[in-house]
Amino acid sequence: MHTLSKMTFVELKLKLREPISTFFTLVFPLLLLLLFGSIYGNEPTPFLGGRGNVDVSVPGYIAMIIGTLGIIGLPVALAEYRDQGILRRYRATPLSSSSILSAQVVTNLAIALLGMALIVTAAYFVYDLTLPAAPLAVIVAIVFSGVSFLAMGFLLAGLMPTASAAQAVGMAIFFPMLFLSGAGMPQAILPDAMVKVSQFLPLTYVVNLLQDLWVGKSWNVTAVLVLAGMMIAATAVSTRTFRWE
Amino acid sequence: MNSVIEVNHLRKTYGSVTAVDDISLQVSAGEIFAIVGPNGAGKTTAVESIMGLRRPDSGEIRVLGLNPQTQGRELKQRIGIQLQQAALPNRLKVWEALDLFATFYGRSLPWEPLLEAWGLTEKRSAQFGKLSGGQKQRLFIALALLNDPEVVFLDELTTGLDPQARHATWDAVLAIRDQGKTVVLVTHFMEEAEELADRLAIIDGGKVVACGTPQALIQELQAGSRVRFTSQNGFDAAVLRPLPGVTQVEQHGRHITVHGRGPLLSHVVTALTAANQNPVDLHVEQANLEDVFLALTGRKIRV
Numbered sequence: 001m002h003t004l005s006k007m008t009f010v011e012l013k014l015k016l017r018e019p020i021s022t023f024f025t026l027v028f029p030l031l032l033l034l035l036f037g038s039i040y041g042n043e044p045t046p047f048l049g050g051r052g053n054v055d056v057s058v059p060g061y062i063a064m065i066i067g068t069l070g071i072i073g074l075p076v077a078l079a080e081y082r083d084q085g086i087l088r089r090y091r092a093t094p095l096s097s098s099s100i101l102s103a104q105v106v107t108n109l110a111i112a113l114l115g116m117a118l119i120v121t122a123a124y125f126v127y128d129l130t131l132p133a134a135p136l137a138v139i140v141a142i143v144f145s146g147v148s149f150l151a152m153g154f155l156l157a158g159l160m161p162t163a164s165a166a167q168a169v170g171m172a173i174f175f176p177m178l179f180l181s182g183a184g185m186p187q188a189i190l191p192d193a194m195v196k197v198s199q200f201l202p203l204t205y206v207v208n209l210l211q212d213l214w215v216g217k218s219w220n221v222t223a224v225l226v227l228a229g230m231m232i233a234a235t236a237v238s239t240r241t242f243r244w245e
Numbered sequence: 246m247n248s249v250i251e252v253n254h255l256r257k258t259y260g261s262v263t264a265v266d267d268i269s270l271q272v273s274a275g276e277i278f279a280i281v282g283p284n285g286a287g288k289t290t291a292v293e294s295i296m297g298l299r300r301p302d303s304g305e306i307r308v309l310g311l312n313p314q315t316q317g318r319e320l321k322q323r324i325g326i327q328l329q330q331a332a333l334p335n336r337l338k339v340w341e342a343l344d345l346f347a348t349f350y351g352r353s354l355p356w357e358p359l360l361e362a363w364g365l366t367e368k369r370s371a372q373f374g375k376l377s378g379g380q381k382q383r384l385f386i387a388l389a390l391l392n393d394p395e396v397v398f399l400d401e402l403t404t405g406l407d408p409q410a411r412h413a414t415w416d417a418v419l420a421i422r423d424q425g426k427t428v429v430l431v432t433h434f435m436e437e438a439e440e441l442a443d444r445l446a447i448i449d450g451g452k453v454v455a456c457g458t459p460q461a462l463i464q465e466l467q468a469g470s471r472v473r474f475t476s477q478n479g480f481d482a483a484v485l486r487p488l489p490g491v492t493q494v495e496q497h498g499r500h501i502t503v504h505g506r507g508p509l510l511s512h513v514v515t516a517l518t519a520a521n522q523n524p525v526d527l528h529v530e531q532a533n534l535e536d537v538f539l540a541l542t543g544r545k546i547r548v
């Protein structure tokens with residue numbers, strides 16, 4: 001436990017020394033919030049089913065952070081460590097494989113949670129965000145979706161030949177997903193055809209799950225099944241495809 | 246001497262490439278054992294299998310009585326590893342690396358003295374990515390010694406170092422042995438193995454082609470010695486052929502090499518004086534491990 005906490009602490013320090021890679025998780029969602037918040041405010045509007053723009057967007061931004069974590073953050077971090085031979089060096093110590101990987105997961109997760117806290121705090125104080133009706137359910141859903149996307153991250157890390165490939169492919173998957181899933185902007189402004197396409201994007205289900213729970217609706221069963229399926233499939237495949245060097 | 250490492254019939258293939266082809270060797274406590282051979286010979290594959298970092302296809306390995314495959318974590322508590330290819334995060338500081346790695350071991354030495362011993366005190370707050378090749382290497386040695394290991398593996402320790410840094414590193418390796426540790430030194434520099442090793446295995450094409458002390462291997466070769474010089478004025482080297490002990494005389498323009506055994510030098514000098522020659526650059530060369538490798542494989546180690 002001492003080892004894991006030390007390693008996580010060191011990894012967090014390293015992330016702070018490499019601010020650009022942390023930018024996406026921490027600052028990008030905040031910029032979107034302030035940009036669209038300043039344009040559309042948070043007044044209830046019939047266009048968004050009687051809810052304010054910020055109230056609808058914040059669960060989406062949280063989903064976006066989960067997406068960044070699994071699609072870009074974790075796979076790029078792991079692929080970089082593999083490319084550079086850092087994983088090799090750790091493997092030459094008595095550390096177990098799971099400790100080496102846990103430190104990466106915990107670090108990336110901590111940054112994601114910090115990003116979420118920033119968004120919620122900013123939205124609450126600047127735009128009077130309506131807080132979730134059932135906060136505990138929202139938190140459980142965040143952790144559940146996060147774990148599902150982390151599994152996806154391990155899968156991508158194993159499949160991508162290099163860190164730059166992980167970066168490029170991550171971006172190519174992430175951006176369409178961001179705009180179509182409702183994470184980056186409300187799906188209400190998308191044409192129907194695009195909303196249909198979004199049914200094939202896992203991030204859409206994170207958005208649906210979080211938005212429903214946020215306003216006090218019950219668990220979206222389809223979303224839970226899709227995300228659980230992704231978690232199981234990605235874990236099963238990544239244990240086979242993950243590479244240390 | 247009790248043996249610290251026992252390897253029997255180790256084999257490892259990558260697809261159609263047989264990297265290690267039936268290697269057996271045995272390393273005794275307290276010695277520097279070198280594994281030497283050209284690039285691609287299979288040295289790293291062999292030694293990383295011995296450390297438990299690669300999974301061999303077949304063969305038996307025991308290090309400190311442990312099986313590296315099934316008792317790997319226990320083994321890694323007791324050995325020190327410097328890998329041929331490895332890195333630390335670029336932004337990690339020297340002291341942070343030592344401080345972090347110290348938590349990986351059940352028992353570790355205080356790292357301040359290690360920094361001092363490896364000349365890294367001034368660099369303690371430097372980031373890994375900003376260190377020179379030699380400084381990175383010294384940090385990796387310090388990390389390899391952090392758990393006060395019984396066996397230290399050093400893979401291509403001096404590759405990429407300038408001659409001065411290389412010689413300093415050689416002294417350091419001898420110092421590690423003198424602390425009572427067993428050292429396994431992997432290198433493609435024959436000179437390094439000859440200088441440092443108590444015993445060595447020469448590996449080529451995944452096989453051990455010779456094993457023993459450097460002196461024994463050179464003597465077995467019975468290569469004798471060579472006298473080389475440059476003649477000043479149209480000297481007929483043929484007059485050296487009948488001299489006692491001479492086996493061969495090579496002449497390339499003004500450069501002459503006399504091969505043979507026994508007190509070659511005095512015979513050659515006497516003959517040259519009698520012929521009124523003032524040879525330039527006259528010197529004797531003893532056979533070395535390069536010659537052993539050449540004799541065993543028909544190739545120079547570095548092409």
Ligand SMILES: Nc1ncnc2c1ncn2[C@@H]1O[C@H](COP(=O)(O)OP(=O)(O)O)[C@@H](O)[C@H]1O
Binds near residue numbers: 262282286289
């Ligand atoms: N991970 C690997 N995958 C495929 N081939 C490898 C791998 N590691 C080494 N080889 C091959 O095995 C042979 C021996 O390599 P290596 O053990 O690195 O030799 P050395 O350390 O003596 O230079 C080489 O032909 C090399 O290309």
Ligand SMILES: [Mg+2]
Binds near residue numbers: 288289401
């Ligand atoms: Mg090698």
